[in-house]
Amino acid sequence: MSRAHVILNVNVLDLGISGAALELSGLPKDTVVSGDYYAEIGRIAERGTLDAYFLADNPAVREDPRLKPGRALEPTTILATVAAATTHLGLIGTLSTTFNDPVELAERLLSLDHLSGGRAAWNAVTTYNPGAGGNFGLTAVPSRAERYSRAHEFVDAVTALWQGAVDGRDIDHRGAHFTISGRLPLGPSPQGHPLIVQAGGSPQGRELAGRTANAVFSAELSLAAGIEHYEQVKQIATGHGRGRDEVAILPGLITIIGSTHAEAVARYERARDQLGPIHELRRLGAVLAHDLVPYYLDEPFPAEVLADLPDPDGFTASLGFRESVVRGIGDRIGATGGRYTLREAIAEFGDGGHRRIIGAPEEVADTIEQWFRAGAADGFNLMPDAFSSGLEIFVDEVVPILRRRGLFRHEYTESTLRARFGSIEERARTAV
Known part of the structure; x- marks a missing residue:
């Protein structure tokens, strides 16, 4: 700085x-x-x-x-x-x-x-x-x-x-x-x-x-x-x-800001309830270049989704977003000993690649x-x-x-x- x-x-x-x-x-x-x-x-x-x-x-x-x-x-x-x-x-x-x-x-x-x-x-x-x-x-x-x-x-x-x-x-x-x-x-x-x-x-x-x-x-x-x-x-x-x-x-x-932490969480949950999990699944899937809809939400996050792209130059979406999310999910999987679920991932990363x-x-x-x-x-x-x-x-x-x-x-x-x-x-x- x-x-x-x-x-x-x-x-x-x-x-x-x-x-x-x-x-x-x-x-x-x-x-x-x-x-x-x-x-x-x-x-x-x-x-x-x-x-x-x-x-x-x-x-x-x-x-x-x-x-x-x-x-x-x-x-x-x-x-x-x-x-x-x-x-x-x-x-x-x-x-x-x-x-x-x-x-x-x-x-x-x-x-x-x-x-x-x-x-x-x-x-x-x-x-x-x-x-x-x-x-x-x-x-x-x-x-x-x-x-x-x-x-x-x-x-x-x-x-x-x-x-x-x-x-x-x-x-x-x-x-x-x-x-x-x-x-x-x-x-x-x-x-x-x-x-x-x-x-x-x-x-x-x-x-x-x-x-x-x-x-x-x-x-x-x-x-x-x-x-x-x-x-x-x-x-x-x-x-x-x-x-x-x-x-x-x-x-x-x-x-997502509230006058208190609880107020901010309530604002966030209100938005999630409005959309439902399919919206987040599709948004996260688009970032990762993988259809996530067929997977079970409460099973461990599918490792194959995070695999390296066979042809990065042919990937049509944002490599920066994908790199950011792959790293973030990988860190969570490591921290939980592989118990991190798809449901947890969409709650945390369903907004895309930004903090x-x-x-x-x-x-x-x-x-x-x-x-x-x-x-x-x-x-x-x-x-x-x-x-x-x-x-x-x-x-x-x-x-x-x-x-x-x-x-x-x-x-x-x-x-x-x-x-x-x-x-x-x-x-x-x-x-x-």
Whole structure:
């Protein structure tokens, strides 16, 4: 740990991360197409002096709309709305390198950076969802190797276009995937250009993050795994001539908070009762690339599910999520002498590959402090179970605890996201 304060972003996943977020929120389904809804979440986050507003993207139907409406609006449109409703909050949008054009994306995000006064960042990801591929006219999603080959060049091209805006120079990019000559019509934003975030957990994703990213959205379930991943990415960064603090490691943290521990547990159980075990079985099975429905819930967890993938490059889902969950379940099996059941696994890991904390505000603050001080995280991407209540209790009850412990700011002191994240190398490179 070398940063003075923890970084805290809120990851706005439609009505919340919980599969029962619609019921927990008490909001109508069409809320997810309301600009006022997203703007209000931004105002709550800014009231808590959070660092940034983070949006995922998936240009296809992914959730069961009978249970969860899914995020329906395009990310940069939402972020422009949030920018108008806030003055300091960072704006991080996920946009795929698989299904976008680098020139159009560079101009779109630099425009958002100008309009927001230097608060924008791009979460660069590849897309593995076959449904999204079909929407873009593909019969199959490109292989992992193909996606990351394109992603590396895509990020380089966008970065060159942004740096050309700062330097006032044309670029001449000729690569395997893109040929680009010229420059954007925009000049530099107040922070030079948007930051880059990366969310891939595969070896290829970590390499891309260490080489290019200002922040990494990671998925780690245990403190030991968090420390290991933290060091891996920091070492990759230094191997590319960057400082360790040039890339912030920000694991996802699912929060289910009550005023007391018992209240938080009751909130969690209410959501589970709403969904039933089949939902969690299917969600965990999708992460592990194995159909878990035929197995008995109260039998020991089937060892074959955790076996190494025969062809990791052909695996279409997230390797980072799978690695995180396989390690977590393996640890539990070892700790129980092989008596760990499938029912226990879905209760603990049915939310996917991110760490989950169920508890009172003090317990949530304890987890954040432990990971930050142990060198497992520079901060977190917070994933409340449901909006807006899950964010409000964090802002009103967890943030004051972190402030008393000297871990979080009392007010904003920087005007741009780059200054807040403390990217010294980037500030020097983009100074105008």
